[in-house]
Amino acid sequence: MTYLFIAFVNSPWINLPYVSAGLFMINLLFNGMFFPxxxxxxxxxxxxxxxxxxxxxxxxxxxxxxxxxTITGAFYFLEYQYYFFLLVGTVSLLSSLVTYLFIKESLVKRNVSDTKVASTSIWSSYYHVLKDRIYMIYLFSCFLSFRLKVI
Structure with a gap:
C-alpha cells in the first residue's frame, strides 16, 4: 500500500517529497517486520x-x-518514477493477495505455560548479553560511530 501512496504523491499532478520520505520510513518499518x-x-x-x-x-x-x-532505476527513474512506484505497488498487492489466498499458517499453537517459559528465556538471554562487557563496548562504539556519521 505504501508504494501506491508513494506513486500518488509523486504523480504527474502532485509532488510531495517529504511525504514520500515518511512513506518510505513506514515501508521500511513493515519490511523490517516482514523479513524475520x-x-x-x-x-x-x-x-x-x-x-x-x-x-x-x-x-x-x-x-x-x-x-x-538498481540498474533499471538508474536509467529510467527520473522520467518514469510514478510508473515504477505504481508497478511495484501493484505487484506487491498481488503478491500479498496470492500469499493470503494460497499459503496456510504454519504456526503450531502452544500452551500458555510454554509461552511464559519462552518469554522468560528471552529476557534471560537479553540479560546475559547485557552482562557481556566487551560486546556492550562494541555496541556503544557502533552507536557512536553511526551517530557521528549522521551528525
Whole structure:
C-alpha cells in the first residue's frame, strides 16, 4: 500500500517529497517486520536437508533483483518514477493477495505455560548479553560511530 501512496504523491499532478520520505520510513518499518516472519515461515516449512539450497537461492535471487532494480532505476527513474512506484505497488498487492489466498499458517499453537517459559528465556538471554562487557563496548562504539556519521 505504501508504494501506491508513494506513486500518488509523486504523480504527474502532485509532488510531495517529504511525504514520500515518511512513506518510505513506514515501508521500511513493515519490511523490517516482514523479513524475520517470512524467513521463520520458510524455515518451518522447508525440510532440513533442503534449507541450505532454499536459503542460498533466496539470497542470490534477492541480490540479483537488487542489482537489476538498481540498474533499471538508474536509467529510467527520473522520467518514469510514478510508473515504477505504481508497478511495484501493484505487484506487491498481488503478491500479498496470492500469499493470503494460497499459503496456510504454519504456526503450531502452544500452551500458555510454554509461552511464559519462552518469554522468560528471552529476557534471560537479553540479560546475559547485557552482562557481556566487551560486546556492550562494541555496541556503544557502533552507536557512536553511526551517530557521528549522521551528525
Amino acid at each position: 516472519a517470512s524467513t521463520a515461515m520458510i524455515h518451518d516449512l522447508v525440510k532440513m536437508e533442503q534449507r541450505k539450497s532454499v536459503f542460498t537461492a533466496m539470497y542470490w535471487l534477492g541480490n540479483l533483483a537488487t542489482a537489476l532494480g
